[in-house]
Amino acid sequence: MSNISNLWAHTNAEGIESQRLSSNKEADLVVIGAGFTGCSAALEAARSSSSVVVLEADTVSHGGSGRNVGLVNAGLWLPPDDVVAIMGESAGNRLIEALGKGPDTVFSLVKEFGIACDAVQNGTLHLAHAPNGFQELRERYRQGNRFGAPLQLLDRDETISRTGSDQFHGALLDPRAGTVQPRAYCSGLARAAVGLGARIYQQSPVTRVERKNGAWCVHANDHTVTAPRLLLATNAYHQLADGAYAPEYVLVSYSQFATAPLTQGQRSRILPGREGCWDTALVMSSIRTDENGRLIVGGMGNVDGPAASIHANWARRKLRRLYPDLGELPFEHQWQGKIAMTKDHIPKVVEFGPSAYAVFGYSGRGISPGTMIGAAAAKALLDAGPEVLPLPVIKKYSERFKKVMGAYYEFGVSLTHATRPGLLG
Known part of the structure; x- marks a missing residue:
């Protein structure tokens, strides 16, 4: 076994020059965490000519964004009817519709910014591991098509042809979806954001967060970033800091x-x-x-x-x-x-203070949702309001x-x- 553990780190052709926070900064928006959510938020802020600083404890895409499978899916792990049952018809339908466009958003960004991330939009296959698994896929097919998804139910022979294995009983093809090299995709978002003026500081773990004089003061490396708006985008790799909101999952x-x-x-x-x-x-x-x-x-x-x-x-x-x-x-x-x-497998956007959001809980579906929700959170904080988010903002979550x-x-x-x-x- 090679000691070079993470394949995505080994083959990542994207990235930015590494620099640590070494002086005090001011910005319109400060983001904690440089994964899909944080880098997408930084890119959106920079595209709107807003100043943004991102603080990352390790390196860009160090966490789940650089370690996942790389499936760019059009939705959540849950089937659509479950999403509606949990969120209600209006909110559920809105999230389903928004995330259905997620893969196109991701692959459009890849093309627009020339991100070298081995992007392939040939669909994904949800494979039936047993006969009862194929019955589950039939139900997902029925639900998905009712919500307008162009899903295709494949029989065993077609599944064998597509996978090269005779161990599956059928599959559900979502032609909207695809794959990327996830660490490279996230690093490419960071590179694109920096190219438009975002400032991303790596090796800059946040040690304290406080609200002072109507602004957020985020401390790292014995320096402070001051901004009226704050986005916490650490997801599963959150590190505790004095005064900082701690997401629960x-x-x-x-x-x-x-x-x-x-x-x-x-x-x-x-x-x-x-x-x-x-x-x-x-x-x-x-x-x-x-x-x-x-x-x-x-x-x-x-x-x-x-x-x-x-x-x-x-x-x-x-x-x-x-x-x-x-x-x-x-x-x-x-x-x-x-x-x-999260217990209901729905991502969360928590407003934990004035002009401050925490986004977390993708439950294994981070690429498309992280890209879309990160960008929408930046828009919302930069004065567009919470209505631009694809899911409701809540005040607390445990x-x-x-x-x-x-x-x-x-x-x-x-x-x-x-x-x-x-x-x-």
């Missing part, structure tokens, strides 16, 4: 394993259309390829935690089951990221038993990966 880990590059013959039959895929199993897993022909197998669980060997062994069994001829192909990279899961639930999920996933050798694990 359950942490869930997701790990990935990338093989050595496939041969041309293997690439011609394994995901030849380069769709990104995930399955219907309760303990979800994913497969996709990158531009160099690596096959990337992903699954819930923390490969950097105590159950690392269990998850790594599961990935090997998974590869053998899906593609027997690849069973011994070495994994050259493995890495994990953290997901901020999660009960956060640590217990996080441990429960990891234990359940580890048990499944240890005891179920097939597609269920």
